[in-house]
Amino acid sequence: MKTQNTKVRVLWITHDVFEPFYSFVKGKPTRGGSWITPLFYGLYKETNMEMGSIVPILKGNYQKKIINNIQYYSIPIDSGDNTKQFNTKLVQNYLQAIDDFKPDIIHIHGVEKNFGLLRKHIDANIPIVCSIQGLINPYYLFLKYSVATLHFKKYMSLKNWLGVGGIKVVLKNWKNYCIIEKEILEINTYFIGRTLWDRSQLAAFNSSAIYFQGEELLREPFYNKKWSIKDCTRYRVFISSSAYPIKGFHVLLKAAAILKDKYPNIQIVSPLSDLNLKSVKFKDYLIAEDYSNYLKKEIRRLNLEDNLVLLKRLNDEEMSNEFTKAHLFVLSSFVENSPNSLGEAMMIGTPSIVTPVGGVMSIVKDEKSALFFPSGDYSMLAYQISRVFEDDALAINLSENAKLIASIRHDVNKTTEQYKQIYSNVIKLHKDKKND
Numbered sequence: 001m002k003t004q005n006t007k008v009r010v011l012w013i014t015h016d017v018f019e020p021f022y023s024f025v026k027g028k029p030t031r032g033g034s035w036i037t038p039l040f041y042g043l044y045k046e047t048n049m050e051m052g053s054i055v056p057i058l059k060g061n062y063q064k065k066i067i068n069n070i071q072y073y074s075i076p077i078d079s080g081d082n083t084k085q086f087n088t089k090l091v092q093n094y095l096q097a098i099d100d101f102k103p104d105i106i107h108i109h110g111v112e113k114n115f116g117l118l119r120k121h122i123d124a125n126i127p128i129v130c131s132i133q134g135l136i137n138p139y140y141l142f143l144k145y146s147v148a149t150l151h152f153k154k155y156m157s158l159k160n161w162l163g164v165g166g167i168k169v170v171l172k173n174w175k176n177y178c179i180i181e182k183e184i185l186e187i188n189t190y191f192i193g194r195t196l197w198d199r200s201q202l203a204a205f206n207s208s209a210i211y212f213q214g215e216e217l218l219r220e221p222f223y224n225k226k227w228s229i230k231d232c233t234r235y236r237v238f239i240s241s242s243a244y245p246i247k248g249f250h251v252l253l254k255a256a257a258i259l260k261d262k263y264p265n266i267q268i269v270s271p272l273s274d275l276n277l278k279s280v281k282f283k284d285y286l287i288a289e290d291y292s293n294y295l296k297k298e299i300r301r302l303n304l305e306d307n308l309v310l311l312k313r314l315n316d317e318e319m320s321n322e323f324t325k326a327h328l329f330v331l332s333s334f335v336e337n338s339p340n341s342l343g344e345a346m347m348i349g350t351p352s353i354v355t356p357v358g359g360v361m362s363i364v365k366d367e368k369s370a371l372f373f374p375s376g377d378y379s380m381l382a383y384q385i386s387r388v389f390e391d392d393a394l395a396i397n398l399s400e401n402a403k404l405i406a407s408i409r410h411d412v413n414k415t416t417e418q419y420k421q422i423y424s425n426v427i428k429l430h431k432d433k434k435n436d
Contacts, residue, residue, distance in 0.1 A: 011103035027060025073097040116184030127430035142335035155293035195359025221320035227349035238326035248332030254378035257302040346406035349399040
């Protein structure tokens with residue numbers, strides 16, 4: 001990585017604004033991507049690294065702000081600009097920031113947005129490495145699978161029928177974006193992933209791609225808390241993401257209905273405050289989302305109103321508290337790559353019941369660090385939940401094994417060093433390739 005006296009200039013492109021820059025940004029900035037923040041600032045602390053970031057901002061301005069020797073840039077975009085081919089003005093804005101920073105390497109976070117198309121527009125001497133987070137091409141197929149039996153058209157609101165929101169629109173948008181993502185995977189050379197699944201998906205699109213293993217870090221509160229069978233709330237089941245059918249919340253509801261006779265005090269807890277069970281049905285079919293309407297009908301049909309705890313959106317501290325309070329965590333998704341929610345559950349030690357889909361199988365082992373059930377199989381999910389409810393020794397064993405794996409996988413120092421080495425390797429490979 002250059003000489004010891006020369007800093008390597010690393011420019012990140014992300015979808016969300018880092019917190020120090022947030023208050024300065026004009027337009028409509030978004031917070032998020034909290035799992036990449038610790039890595040960014042971990043690399044910033046390295047003596048031979050100089051960090052910068054670019055973030056596209058809806059209705060924003062081109063801005064540059066230097067805070068504590070980090071160069072932050074914002075790029076103005078219009079609605080939809082992140083999911084289609086670049087227009088000339090957008091390319092110029094990106095190039096203005098890139099030329100100003102003069103990076104030795106550009107690190108693009110995620111292929112779910114069109115940032116990877118920059119490979120067509122920037123100096124070929126600048127290497128780009130793309131982190132794989134999710135992958136829309138396979139996700140599109142699994143989203144269709146997740147709603148195949150829901151007959152969701154029955155639950156569409158007037159808003160959905162008019163083409164605003166709803167599953168039909170998401171399917172349409174994802175299908176259109178699949179073309180963009182395919183091009184990103186084909187025109188770039190260097191990628192960072194974490195699982196056998198994302199590696200296999202990349203190979204299907206680009207067999208000559210160079211793949212690096214790069215783990216992710218977690219939010220700070222998850223390193224400081226530990227689950228205990230003595231302190232958890234018995235029969236409390238936590239699912240951290242449930243707003244989309246691909247996450248399988250409806251599968252968990254059916255499992256809960258099976259368990260309710262034996263465990264009348266079972267609680268299904270999720271940050272899903274938008275699901276107002278007391279809302280007027282007529283209003284729901286005017287403006288609510290189809291999946292929300294479906295869930296409300298299922299909750300009433302299954303008589304689960306008193307067994308649900310619907311929380312507001314949780315911050316880092318609140319989310320970590322929910323993992324410690326829960327008897328167990330459920331990941332009922334139809335597809336995942338490397339879900340941060342599972343990493344967070346494992347780091348805290350919350351016993352987990354998961355679907356062995358996508359990259360999940362690279363993270364946990366059945367009967368050792370988690371319990372598996374086939375996606376959509378609510379009967380087996382119910383059985384696995386009851387096993388944890390009934391067997392404290394099993395719960396403790398799953399907890400301890402998962403925490404051990406997570407403490408290694410998400411180690412701050414090792415992961416930071418891992419990315420330093422990736423950058424060094426990519427820069428060298430790219431230089432050698434240009435000299436051939």
